[in-house]
Amino acid sequence: MRRTRILAVILTFLGVFASAMPSVAAKPGHGAGDWAPLRARLAAIAHTTKAEVGVSVQNLAAGGHRQRIEIGARTRMPSASVIKLPILAELLRMAERGELSLAERVHVDRSDVVGGTGQLQHEKLPQDISLHRLARYMIIYSDNTATNLLIDRIGFGPVNALIRSLGLRSTVLERKMMDTEAQQHGRENYLDAADIAKLLRSLWDGRLLSAPSRAIALGFLRDQRLNELIPAALPPGAPVAHKTGTLDDLVTHDVGYYLVPGSEVLVVFTTKGTTAAGTAAVHRMARAVWDFTQPVTG
Secondary structure (H helix, E strand, C coil): CHHHHHHHHHHHHHHHHHHHCCCCCCECCCCCCCCHHHHHHHHHHHHHCCCEEEEEEEECCCCCCCCEEEECCCCCEECHHHHHHHHHHHHHHHHHCCCCCCCCEEEECHHHCCCCCCCHHHCCCCEEEEHHHHHHHHHHCCCHHHHHHHHHHHCHHHHHHHHHHCCCCCCECCCCCCCHHHHHCCCCCEECHHHHHHHHHHHHHCCCCCHHHHHHHHHHHHCCCCCCCHHHHCCCCCCEEEEEEEECCCEEEEEEEECCCCCCEEEEEEEECCHHHHHHHHHHHHHHHHHHHCCECC
16 A cells, blocks of 8 residues: 555656646647638738738648738739749640640750749750650749740630639730830739738649649749748748749739648739848748747747
């Protein structure tokens, strides 16, 4: 009996001691809770930034609530390279329908190269390059030459038909990349944050593409090499899949997903203004969403 009492005292002491120790396990974020504080924080950033801002943030976590925040999400802006997302989606849909093969090769000459971002301009040409590789370059390097070659292959019409079929109200593909003549004639590519969120949600939910095509698209976005916007504001190694779009001192966008398992979030940040102001706004908004929605340790 005495030994039983002593054992009980020891167990009680250990329990109290353990409960007093600081936890190092991950604590849940606010992903499944009230998002009003996050809305207020993002609204404050939008109000104080020197850029015009469009925001859409959605909870994607399986079994979670369908929280959504939109601020200025119907503000139409030039799309810059974010327009490459519907181009990718339609390319993959055409491959699914058997209208082309991603293994199909395109002959690329030096005369095809345009300026701006990209990898092809630094490679030895001519080359015969697969549609799959052109699509990968279009996303991970935001390659303008690859994008234009894909537009040549699939056409403006099918991309815009997909955009309309998804009910995207502001988004349109009207010109190739680096086509200043088209710009001078008033042709521009446009988006708004709500449209891009709808596109990304359709991709995430599996309504836009088959499972294999969805995996290709998400894989490209995860392998993004232009990481000066959303990833630069997050902890090192934070799992994200995203696509940037910038035009010097005009627009600065970054859109995609935070991919911490169980705390997945869709994020769309669009800005119009100087590059410095847009970059600062994206950094602040990206970090605010991360800090609010993601699990913390400590």
